[in-house]
Ligand SMILES: Nc1nc2c(ncn2[C@@H]2O[C@H](COP(=O)(O)OP(=O)(O)OP(=O)(O)O)[C@@H](O)[C@H]2O)c(=O)[nH]1
């Protein structure tokens with residue numbers, strides 16, 4: 348189970364980070380035997396403290412972000428869609444560089460102050476050190492900003508367990524996918540009358556005889572090639588590609604979703620061609636408004652008609668999942 352986003356701490360801006368380091372240093376006053384001794388002790392302590400704050404805070408950021416080379420493909424690709432793996436690696440590299448540079452400057456100025464024999468030189472060196480770390484930290488302002496934004500996006504990622512039998516609910520926008528997940532599981536997704544209400548992958552679970560089943564809610568898909576899909580749709584594509592032991596394809600034959608039945612069935616056809624090995628249950632929703640003569644499973648996700656029959660059908664297909672035998 349992956350829980351990346353939540354363990355990433357708040358990312359400070361470069362100004363906030365410098366304020367934090369200087370504030371720590373400003374609280375330090377030490378006394379020595381002579382004026383020179385006092386100046387040296389105080390400056391050494393201030394430089395140690397501020398350098399340590401910068402280095403430890405920056406390294407904490409680097410370690411908190413997921414190591415994208417080792418993680419599961421689904422999450423790596425999802426991170427790529429949401430924030431971009433290359434920019435993320437570049438910014439983490441810059442932060443790591445800055446942390447090392449701050450440590451290097453800290454060592455250099457501690458050494459120079461230890462060797463100095465004059466109070467004014469000591470004060471001058473300390474001020475020079477502050478100037479240099481300020482300049483180094485300012486150079487990564489954009490990277491810190493980017494990491495802050497990335498963290499906010501990654502925090503919204505759901506906890507999806509890739510080891511549990513999983514049905515992915517897919518279909519056009521506004522057909523009732525989230526409404527169905529709400530009826531079938533413990534999930535409480537946003538449901539609304541407009542398309543693209545669901546902007547990211549969501550997850551819900553239900554249990555039957557000690558066996559947990561996972562349902563994945565996806566953003567609506569339009570009927571178009573992958574390269575034309577936006578970041579919202581691409582998340583649905585990734586969920587289908589990496590998570591689905593079963594696809595529940597939801598059709599709205601009433602067309603109140605705003606999409607014609609023909610275009611919905613065309614998407615279903617593309618999906619079958621793209622993922623021929625994944626079983627698909629075709630469901631028609633909104634029977635409370637009207638029903639077709641097809642022999643598909645028919646439900647009303649709104650009032651619950653047919654939903655328990657659909658649950659049984661989902662469990663029957665997922666019973667064949669290899670993940671099931673390894674779990675119980
Ligand atoms: N009458 C009726 N309305 C339904 C039914 N299921 C869903 N709706 C309504 O259809 C609208 C869309 O439902 P959602 O569950 O948000 O649809 P979605 O497929 O998740 O939409 P996106 O997240 O935008 O892709 C909402 O206003 C629901 O209340 C149903 O069985 N009957």
Ligand SMILES: [Mg+2]
Pocket residue numbers: 524525526537538544545564565566567
């Ligand atoms: Mg939805």
